[in-house]
Amino acid sequence: MNPLRSWIVVAALAVVAASGAASGATAQQAAPATPIDLEPVRQTFASRPSGSDPVVVVVFRRDQEPLVLTSGTDATGAPLAENTLLPLGSAVRLLIADALFASAKAPADLDATGARVGDEKVSVRDLLLGRNLFPDWFALGPVPSPPERSTLLACAEVARHLGGTFRSTSAGLAELVLLREHVFDRNADWPAVLRTRLSPQGAGVDPIDLGQLAAAGGGRIAASVARVDALRVSAPDCARLALSLHDLLLWGQWRLQQKGMPHVGDRFGFAAPVDGREDHEVWLWGASAPVAWSFRRYLDADCELVVFGAPDVAPLQSALEKCLFGEPPARQRVFGGRFGGRAGTLRPAAEGLSGTWVPKGSDPATASLRLDIDGSVRRKIVLHWRDRRLVQQWLVSRTDGYEVTLATDGRTFVDRLLLWHDGEGEAERLRAAFVERSDAPPSAVPRQLDFVRAR
Helix, strand or coil: CCCCHHHHHHHHHHHHHHHHHHHHCCCCCCCCCCCCCCHHHHHHHHHCCCCCCCCCEEECCEEEEEEEEEEEEEECCCCCCCCCEEEEEEHHHHHHHHHHHHCCHHHHHHHHHEEECEEEEEEEEHHHHHHCCCCCEECCCCCCCCCCCCHHHHHHHHHCCCCCCCEEECCCHHHHHHHHHHCCCCCCCCCCCCCCCCHHHHHCCCEEEEHHCCCCCCCECCCHHHHHHHCCCEEEEHHEEEHHHHHHHHHHHHHHHCCCCCCCCCCCCCEEEECCCCEEEEEEEEECCCCCCEEEEEEEECCEEECCCCCCHHHHHHHHHHHHHHCCCCCCCCHHHHHHCCCCCCCCCHHCCCCEECCCCCCCCCCCCCEECCCCCCCCCEEECCCCCEEEECEECCCCCCCCEEECCEEEEEEEEEEHHHHHHHHEEEEEEEEEEECCCCCCCCCCEEECCCC
């Protein structure tokens, strides 16, 4: 057995044993899951373009040895290994939430007041899962005067007074500033707190604060040298935490032992049908900044896909879903009448949407509104309004179509844009439904619009 595979097996056995001991496991627990062949995931990973950027892909499945795939190098130029440190960035929210949810003696512990915005109580649970009352804030690199508790609460009070909210993404960490100062001592050491709370539960991880590593040491960090320097001084301080590859495995195996669906919240992921397989559900969380992470928990398959780095996740996701559920249906129905559109025919792959789209009946040369879609690798969409470039975001596949979050100048003006495809040839159209929109976008943009290809 090679050394890498050896430590994977030993660590997996250790965390399963620890989890069983912590929960009083008996022989009468759930029957072992049937192992599945994950070779297609390995082959998909091997076929991707390689480079020096560090990438880690782990497939966790109950009662099965995890599949660990790595490529790229650390800050010293060495290949990734079990002691390589993976910066958590915004994924630290998941680790902190796991620690507090697992160690809570009663639900009332999580319902305790974590902060007050005017006369409104914000619970510890709210701070963990995220609230759009608070700014979407984090900082990669030195910050002369990072916002303190009083500043963040003042922002929330202004937003509440005006009846507004802030943009809420999984990258924001403002609530953890409030959580840290309320739940822990002002000078609490995050690594020690997390070790103390998680170890009795069987997840014996050892988080490392990159800011406390000597500049000359700690080179086994999965990032470029310049990135490491920025991560050491990022804010808030919990964003500086990292886990070794070994501890990521321990944490992931422990997470699979926890029952029920992962929590959902403004910054804490959401559940959705598996694309093309509506009878299965997946919980998703991901952030591209300050560090790229992606988590996908397949709820009825006892399986989780965790990706560190910024590879194209879609092929890995597709390969894993075929391993879990078999081939998808040959034809998929698209979004139907919820927004007034009739059910479509075959929804093409994202590649089939590539090109420029303009509102039906407009002149492509003078159209004030335009969608430019690159459905190839990154599945990128750019929306133009006259001479303004309003959005550059990624297409997110849904069973019923595609979902996009739109923003301009750092501010979300349309919370969601749903796209779905209908027809072929001259009858082909791309219907867009703007939902949960604020009063910020130009009033001339209708709530629902048909686009056709610019020819």
